[in-house]
Amino acid sequence: MSHLQVFDRLLEISLLLQDDMARSFAGSGLTAARTHLMWELAALGPSPQQALAAALKVSPRNVTGLVDALVQGGFVTREPHPTDRRATLVTLTERGATTVRDMARDRERLARDLVADLDQARLEQLGQGLDAVAARLHGLLATGAPAGGAAP
Amino acid sequence: MSHLQVFDRLLEISLLLQDDMARSFAGSGLTAARTHLMWELAALGPSPQQALAAALKVSPRNVTGLVDALVQGGFVTREPHPTDRRATLVTLTERGATTVRDMARDRERLARDLVADLDQARLEQLGQGLDAVAARLHGLLATGAPAGGAAP
DNA sequence: TATTGTTATACTCTATAACTATA
């Protein structure tokens, strides 16, 4: 097993996970970006758009559009901020909260299914290998210079 | 090490690789989609746009736009097809070919760097674990139903 | 004066549908 084969597998898995995610949005009015916002919102609790922009590492203008779409879909509402009248608190609706719970459940199930063929020892080995790769990647990116784009 | 931790690591690595890729395009006029097209083009040789659309699993209309941008950047040219006057052969320029070679070199180096901390046995264990995950993922997606979106 | 969210503008990726030129 060569380093290139391992790398190819990582890219392959990455693409397959993205495909699966995109497929799961079909017809729901949700997208990766909107789902990500809801996910962060569930973690943060009701938040002004600035906080969401920071959490998502995205421009405030971008958040406006995402929230617009989620409001239209009935997943979130804009509530007045209790003390700052410039801000609005983006808040999950019942439907939005249910959606996030369902996603968390599906995610848990998928995570379990993916390693269903591995016994405890092999799971541990896989985890340690991934830890090492993630650590190297963080190190390489921390230098500022790109580590050298992974063309798929 | 739990299945959820392993899953989180996979998602984390996936995001970091995308970040790195995006960063490596800064100022070059290239993007992930355009780079992907060049990458396929290098593998296929001079190709009509239909072939590229099929290889990239993207609409022919989309290819028109990507090729337009790559022509403008001097990475590819549109040559007349020798026998079919409806078609054009998209062809890498000298600059385009050099770019792909550089990408392949960077990719090789990155693949090596990522596993630099692993000895041969651990590399093998990681590879086998990833193989198992990829196999499960293929199996789950083959059923048609989404395996349950991996919300980041 | 600084911050929150918005309007204005622009670029990219993506898709479908209709159209032109050729097979």
Added chain:
DNA sequence: TATAGTTATAGAGTATAACAATA
């Protein structure tokens, strides 16, 4: 009649810059 590529149109994500209301 079918195919290759284009124009037309549209939706989504993203960004910067200018502007309003409020701190």
